[in-house]
Amino acid sequence: MISTRSSTLASVLVVLVATTNARAQSSAAIAEGLFREGKKLLDAKKYDAACPKFEESARLDPSSGVELALGICYEGLGKTASAWGAYQTAVTLARRDNRHDRERVATARASTLEPKLAHATIDVPASVAQLPGLQVKEDGVAIGAAAWKDAPIDPGSHALEVSATGKKTWTTTFVVDAGTKTVSVPALEEDVSAQGQVVVRVAPKPNPFRIPAAATLGGGVAIAIAASILGGIAISDKNDAAKTCSPPKCGDANAVAENNAAGTFADWSTALFIAAGVVAATGVVLLFVHPPSPSRAGIAPIVSPTFVGLRGSF
Numbered sequence: 633m634i635s636t637r638s639s640t641l642a643s644v645l646v647v648l649v650a651t652t653n654a655r656a657q658s659s660a661a662i663a664e665g666l667f668r669e670g671k672k673l674l675d676a677k678k679y680d681a682a683c684p685k686f687e688e689s690a691r692l693d694p695s696s697g698v699e700l701a702l703g704i705c706y707e708g709l710g711k712t713a714s715a716w717g718a719y720q721t722a723v724t725l726a727r728r729d730n731r732h733d734r735e736r737v738a739t740a741r742a743s744t745l746e747p748k749l750a751h752a753t754i755d756v757p758a759s760v761a762q763l764p765g766l767q768v769k770e771d772g773v774a775i776g777a778a779a780w781k782d783a784p785i786d787p788g789s790h791a792l793e794v795s796a797t798g799k800k801t802w803t804t805t806f807v808v809d810a811g812t813k814t815v816s817v818p819a820l821e822e823d824v825s826a827q828g829q830v831v832v833r834v835a836p837k838p839n840p841f842r843i844p845a846a847a848t849l850g851g852g853v854a855i856a857i858a859a860s861i862l863g864g865i866a867i868s869d870k871n872d873a874a875k876t877c878s879p880p881k882c883g884d885a886n887a888v889a890e891n892n893a894a895g896t897f898a899d900w901s902t903a904l905f906i907a908a909g910v911v912a913a914t915g916v917v918l919l920f921v922h923p924p925s926p927s928r929a930g931i932a933p934i935v936s937p938t939f940v941g942l943r944g945s946f
């Protein structure tokens with residue numbers, strides 16, 4: 633007999649699998665619709681409109697057919713390197729799916745296109761390549777050192793951006809027609825603005841009431857101790873008097889005197905406890921009414937045609 637827990641778990645798994653399959657089918661359906669739209673545009677040689685359709689279709693549901701169509705579309709735009717890359721991807725996917733017909737077509741197109749590819753070399757000097765946080769971007773896409781030399785590139789204009797920690801970002805544009813284009817990266821300049829603001833910790837200002845506060849709190853403690861002593865004496869005298877007789881009906885003079893003294897000490901003890909509380913409260917107020925307030929100071933360089941110096945705020 634299947635337990636309720638096992639039955640519930642099985643139901644959850646079924647729902648998850650069904651949901652996943654539904655999403656996959658939905659993505660595949662959208663991808664197929666985009667592929668068909670792109671195919672119509674490709675047949676009409678509307679490459680600018682067709683390529684984005686194929687790109688999104690390939691993202692949603694990669695297949696050798698979509699990559700092959702994307703390569704043809706890129707060729708129509710003159711993006712030879714992008715087309716060659718799409719054909720290579722189509723070959724890989726066709727082998728996965730045992731589509732030998734597509735594999736042959738993609739391989740033939742890639743082989744025909746390869747001798748026509750333009751290449752770009754980004755010459756990064758060793759002093760720059762070793763900089764911390766170095767990042768090289770081509771057309772907004774970060775590329776690693778392995779792609780700096782003789783990498784296939786589409787003909788046309790391209791943007792190059794080189795940045796590193798504490799350095800000014802260097803940018804340039806270059807145009808590739810055919811053959812190999814070499815772009816030399818210069819030494820990066822120091823980014824003075826990134827180093828110009830220095831935060832300095834300033835010692836907190838001392839509390840001018842610290843000593844009086846400590847003395848007042850100490851006085852409060854001393855008064856409380858005295859009150860405790862007097863209270864103890866009062867209790868002791870009262871207990872001694874009670875051993876002889878209990879007031880008010882008591883004819884023993886010594887017992888009456890001890891009882892009166894106990895009352896006096898008790899009154900003084902109570903008064904001193906009240907005074908100790910007032911004095912201690914005053915000390916606490918003095919201690920916290922003017923707490924230390926740490927401040928921060930900023931120092932920044934000032935550079936002008938007539939003056940070089942530092943500016944600070946404290």
